[in-house]
Amino acid sequence: MPKGYSIVDKRVAEELYLLKCSLLPGEFLSFQQFLTPEESEGWSNYLDRYLELSATEDHSQLPSPYFCVGINNARLWIDVRYPIDTSPNRLLPVVTIKGEDITRDEQERWQSVIRERNEEVKDSEFPTYELISTHLLPQLHGEVSGQCDGSPQKDTNTAIFSQNAIGTTSTTYHALLTSHHLISPTKRKNLQQWSSQLHVTGFAKVGYPGCIYCEGAQEQVEEFVANTSGK
Structure with missing residues (x-):
């Protein structure tokens, strides 16, 4: 070696x-x-x-x-x-x-x-x-940003989902999910895939605790939530 x-x-x-x-x-x-x-x-x-x-x-x-x-x-x-x-x-x-x-x-x-x-x-x-x-x-x-004074910042590590939100629906539905943590690479890859397939947009806060937010048409948001909660 x-x-x-x-x-x-x-x-x-x-x-x-x-x-x-x-x-x-x-x-x-x-x-x-x-x-x-x-x-x-x-x-x-x-x-x-x-x-x-x-x-x-x-x-x-x-x-x-x-x-x-x-x-x-x-x-x-x-x-x-x-x-x-x-x-x-x-x-x-x-x-x-x-x-x-x-x-x-x-x-x-x-x-x-x-x-x-x-x-x-x-x-x-x-x-x-x-x-x-x-x-x-x-x-x-x-x-x-000129804001660092040596104290820990409160910013969170946030990843943006697909920007392909459906624009033809008259009503936008929202969902917010929280969990003890969000660190799995596989889970995050799935979130990107589901958001693209279902044409929802949103973000995820990675770390402890985890947070997932999405918006879009009702049927797509409900399916996204079902996928996220079940896998």
């Missing part, structure tokens, strides 16, 4: 796929800054095919994950590096904030935030996903 390579742990891969699916317009996840073009393409292809992969497929030629997450045209981004040893006691990556002209004071403030938030998410099923999507990305958005 080449140096620096290891079999990808299923939980690490699931977190990366969940994080990729959770990004909002204007946000990015990139391997290109840290890996070779071949390694970056390998990871991109792996995440694109994640739901199709068999449990026995050999992933030993994938490098240990090393990537950045951020907002387009922002001067700061989140640097995420998993250790080569992905044994169960080494699943948490090293997460830092990097950026253009970042000062020592800024870096220390961000590392303090990361330490505090790591304590909050350490018992989560997907700690790295929660750290980035629930805490760090909202604060980066606050930084971009």
Whole structure:
């Protein structure tokens, strides 16, 4: 096995796929800054095919994950590096904030935030996903807006459904569903598929708790709710 390579742990891969699916317009996840073009393409292809992969497929030629997450045209981004040893006691990556002209004071403030938030998410099923999507990305958005003061932002990670709402109906119906959490990549993929098929529009708040809202014609909204509640 080449140096620096290891079999990808299923939980690490699931977190990366969940994080990729959770990004909002204007946000990015990139391997290109840290890996070779071949390694970056390998990871991109792996995440694109994640739901199709068999449990026995050999992933030993994938490098240990090393990537950045951020907002387009922002001067700061989140640097995420998993250790080569992905044994169960080494699943948490090293997460830092990097950026253009970042000062020592800024870096220390961000590392303090990361330490505090790591304590909050350490018992989560997907700690790295929660750290980035629930805490760090909202604060980066606050930084971009000139609102970041070092306190956790209250923004939530929200994904938009299909915009193909039916415009011919005279009455628009609405539905709001809540749940303890909404983190499953499969569930979120199904929501996108159902909203497109049924021509409803809406959004989902990912994380703890989960929230799903949709609007459209009565029959389509009722079917969407039935699909969402039953699967």
